[in-house]
Amino acid sequence: MSELLNVALLAFPRCQVLDVTAPAMVFDAVKNALGHAHYRVRILSAEGGMVQTSSAVAFMTESIADVAPDSIDTLLIAGGDEEGLQELVANDAVRAWALAVSRNARRYGSICTGTFALAHFGLLTGHRVATHWSACSHLAALCPDSLVDVNALFVNEGRLWTSAGVTTGIDMSLAMVAADLGDAVANAIAKRLVLYARRPGYQSQFSPVLDAQSHADAPFATLIEWIRDNLAAPLDVPTLAARVSMSERTFLRHFTRSVGETPAHFIETLRMDQTRVYLSTDLSLKEIAAKVGYLNGSQLTKAFDRRFGMTPSLFRELHCGGAGA
Numbered sequence: 001m002s003e004l005l006n007v008a009l010l011a012f013p014r015c016q017v018l019d020v021t022a023p024a025m026v027f028d029a030v031k032n033a034l035g036h037a038h039y040r041v042r043i044l045s046a047e048g049g050m051v052q053t054s055s056a057v058a059f060m061t062e063s064i065a066d067v068a069p070d071s072i073d074t075l076l077i078a079g080g081d082e083e084g085l086q087e088l089v090a091n092d093a094v095r096a097w098a099l100a101v102s103r104n105a106r107r108y109g110s111i112c113t114g115t116f117a118l119a120h121f122g123l124l125t126g127h128r129v130a131t132h133w134s135a136c137s138h139l140a141a142l143c144p145d146s147l148v149d150v151n152a153l154f155v156n157e158g159r160l161w162t163s164a165g166v167t168t169g170i171d172m173s174l175a176m177v178a179a180d181l182g183d184a185v186a187n188a189i190a191k192r193l194v195l196y197a198r199r200p201g202y203q204s205q206f207s208p209v210l211d212a213q214s215h216a217d218a219p220f221a222t223l224i225e226w227i228r229d230n231l232a233a234p235l236d237v238p239t240l241a242a243r244v245s246m247s248e249r250t251f252l253r254h255f256t257r258s259v260g261e262t263p264a265h266f267i268e269t270l271r272m273d274q275t276r277v278y279l280s281t282d283l284s285l286k287e288i289a290a291k292v293g294y295l296n297g298s299q300l301t302k303a304f305d306r307r308f309g310m311t312p313s314l315f316r317e318l319h320c321g322g323a324g325a
Helices: 017-034 082-090 092-104 112-120 133-142 168-181 183-192 208-215 218-229 237-243 248-259 263-278 285-292 297-308 312-319
Strands: 005-010 039-045 049-052 058-063 072-077 107-110 154-157 160-163
Touching: 005 017, 005 092, 017 039, 017 058, 017 168, 017 183, 072 092, 072 112, 072 168, 082 092, 082 112, 092 107, 107 112, 112 133, 112 160, 154 168, 160 168, 168 183, 218 237, 218 248, 218 263, 237 248, 248 263, 263 285, 263 297, 285 297, 285 312, 297 312
Parallel strands: 005 039, 005 072, 039 058, 072 107, 107 160
Antiparallel strands: 049 058, 154 160
16 A cells, blocks of 8 residues: 555634634544555644643644644645734744745645734735635735635635635545545535535535525525425425515515525525535436526526526536536
């Protein structure tokens, strides 16, 4: 068996626990999918020893001084609270080590607000990057020579990988595994972790369902969840109005005011969002159309082109490696 690839997860006091443990779980799960290990996960910190995260969890770490920079295949820097990040980037030993790793590693990057460490180390200039939605404007101001993608779950530009908040570290790590070992292995890991679906990097940080439910009036929050679970069903105004016991006119007026868009536009948003997920699978366009509520592939193509300015086939070719073509 070939030598294991070192995946270094750089932690610090008050880091976000899932920024470390979620990628660790993905890379470690490869041994279950393959039947043998491919990566060696190493959780590191400036001094080593126990690191207290921003939650109730603490974990043991190795010191960066004990890990040669040229031994690292993949480096990911966790995010965390502002004070913890400031202490991290102010540490000269951490800076020197991280820069040495970035020169030699096959890839390097960050989870969530770990992008700020990369920024302070001068590793984001000229790149498109992602970070937690709440920190996008701050990062854009700090890095005017970088393009902060406010929507992406994660961004890969060459050796640099950056992800948005918390759970997106799982999505990015799965994409790395897929790049190394193929989609079948990544999909097996996603299944083992009981994920609803592998989310591609271009998918928005903001779920249209959660966004709508966050400000929808009581009767519509439940209805939105039902709509999400029944995209293949007829979702006309009479059907929806009956589910919340309103007249059609009253339903249309109150739904639009509560959700911020008409039922038709909102339902199309959900259908398009789910279509992009399905395009990363082996489902045919006809099968996808049936699952999201369109009569045929032609009708779905027209709606998709109207919304995104390209056909589903072209989108699949550009973003999904031609899956299902």
